Amino acid sequence: MKLKSIYIFVLLLGGLLFGCNDTANKEEQEGCYPIVFEAVIDSQFTASPTRGARLLATNLSSFGVWGFYNNAVRVRNIDYTKVNGVWRTSRNITWPAGGMDFYGLSPSYSVCLNATSTMLQDPKYVEYESPADVDAQIDIMYASIFGLKRTDNNGKVKFAFKPAMHYVGFTGQNSIVSATAGTVYKVFVKEIILHNIVSNGKFVYNAKTANAGSWTIAKGADAKYINMRKVFTTPVELTSSLKQMLNNEYFILIPQSCTKWNTTAANPIPISTADANHNYYVEIVAQIIQDDGTNQTYLLGNPDNSDPEHLQYESVYFPVAAKNFRINAGSTLPISFNGGYNKDGLPYLENNDRGGEGVEVTVSEWMDFVITPEDWVPVYEELEF
Secondary structure, eight states, X not given: OOOOOOOEEEEEOOOOOTTOOTTSOGGGOTTSSBOEEEEEEOOEEOSSSOOOOSOOGGGOOEEEEEEEXXXXXXXXXXXXXXXXXXXXXSSOOBOOSSOEEEEEEESOGGGSBTHHHHTTSSSOEEEEEOOSBGGGOOOOEEEEEEEEOTTXXXXXXXXXXXXXXXXXXXXXXXXXXXXXXXXXXXXXXXXXXXXXXXXXXXXXXXXXXXXXXXXXXXXXXXXXEEEEEEEEEEEEEEOSSOEESSTTOOEEEOOEEOOBOOOOSSSOOOHHHHHHTTOBEXXXXXXXXXXXXXXXXXXXXXXSSOOTTSOSSEEEEEEOOOOEEOTTEEEEEEEEESOOBXXXXXXXXXXXXXXXXXXXOOOOOOEEEEEEOOOOOOOEXXXXX
């Protein structure tokens, strides 16, 4: 699956300000020409699966703008928002006589902490903190262009927005194989949790290159670690075929490097140690049911919550080969669900007392997919304020 189309939104600011001299050279007059923006989503996925992120080309609804003239603020955090299909601006802006630097952020600068003050600094940057709830996460895109004059591009600021975040998706597979004829194992997943992700960081615009920037992740005592969580309304049943677990939705996180939880059967490391060291791992809240055709035995979870020692859905843990989560890219984690590990860092099915067979545990590696620009034909939607 691939995002095929790129949408360009041409925002035409209505009306020249009164007071311009029609017979004079308006080229040198301040405030005589409106600044017009073209907002382009300039990158797309080229490998399967695509991200089903909160912000898509088809539902781009807002972005914010800062503009600097002679390194002084001329455009201060102006929002462009689509209301009932019509673009609105918080304030019309006009060209000065010389060149300007512009910085864009979608959905807006208000999603970042201290944006009003930090964009006044050099280098230009914003701060952001990711929420733990996947359904509350925001897809952030950025753009910048420098030294632009009214005579360039017919007075248009061509923002080429690029993804600022990293997108993590999941596929799942039930690979538990029974050594007993007529016995099968069923797996139902209720939650997916990414542990020990740094939620806060600073995005800095590149001072020399347009449409470029990088993240600095909070470290040490300043780092805020979260466990990103997705709860399914209906549990997802895993089969022997690899399947998408999030229906093309993704965990959206600040690009960062993570340290793997290195537990093994020979050298078990408990979850408590992994958390103390901020090691990265995946927790699956699920059921594993052994079915011999006559009886069903719950190896993980229970039919209901009547047993205080074993709830309806219980946790099993997966160490993963955590790589560098790069900006403007995504990763897909294929979970080969043949047991995982318990909270003591031991292979779950080999070390439970609920009737399970011993099963060798393997965990698949990360597979990256990369967002790269492609040739495109502009599709213009001219909207007047």
